[in-house]
Amino acid sequence: MIKHIVLAAVAACAVASSANAATVIFQPGVFGAPNGYTLYSDFNTVDAQAVVSGNNFVFPTGSVSGQYTALPANNTPYLAVLGGGVANIAFNNDVRSFSFDYSTVDTYNTLTINYADGGFESVVGGDILTAGQIDGQVSGSFIINGDGRLISGLSLATTQNAFEVDNLAVSGALAAVPEPTTWVMMIAGFGLVGVGMRRRTAAAVVA
Structure with a gap:
């Protein structure tokens, strides 16, 4: 169960849960890696795309109605997981925090955080959306802190088209979220x- 979900840079919303759970920060309308983070993959080249395994995912450029939607003002390839697919990314070295740009938050998208100790946690798009926000129409960036637990990778899964992300970045330190x-x-x-x-x-x- 996710420990905290911060829905904006100004306002923080705490959600009670078990100890040592992850902290998930969603920043609507904000894109790019946070300060101090190192880009892990921008999915723009074959080598950058090789970090992904799984099934039923593509690296498109632009948008196709009913299939996938590019991030705002983004004309480069990105990762799009299609309905019924999953994309797995294992980091070369364990990290304490990672981030990525999220094209559109959909209730049928599931992010799974994989820990170095063998544990995992999942968060779905519906956990991110707040009152007044419409499914499939909110874009922004994610920052995920392990809160003391090292993170070995992540998995992106969806039951419908699509789960679109870009600019995956990592950090050996936790993001500063009081x-x-x-x-x-x-x-x-x-x-x-x-x-x-x-x-x-x-x-x-x-x-």
Whole structure:
């Protein structure tokens, strides 16, 4: 079960779950690898495409109605998993975090995070969409943190056309995403500092 799903860069939404679960950050309308991440595959060349195994996937350019949809303003090849297919990507070295651009969030898409310890977690497109967002019409980028567990790879599966991703990037460090409890502690800390400064100022005036 996924630990947190952050639905925008400004607002964070915590979802309760088991310990050591992944943190999934979805940023609508934001594309490209985060700072500090290394591009693992852009799927533009035969060598870049060779990292993918599985079945019923293609590397198209552009969009074809009813089959696959390119990312906004993207004219280069990308990975599209078709209905009933699965694309598996195993990293050369275990990572702590990875990211990718997501063409359209569909409820029938499933991302599986594979851990180095043999465990795994899955998140479906319906977990990402919020009230008012329409299935198949929201694009953005994903960042996935293992939160202490090393990640060995990922799998992309879908029951219908299609699951389209591009610009897969990896990092040996976790993305900086404060926990909700951390935000509370930070705010409380700022409050205490403010109180201390006010008392110090008042004492100086009296003296």
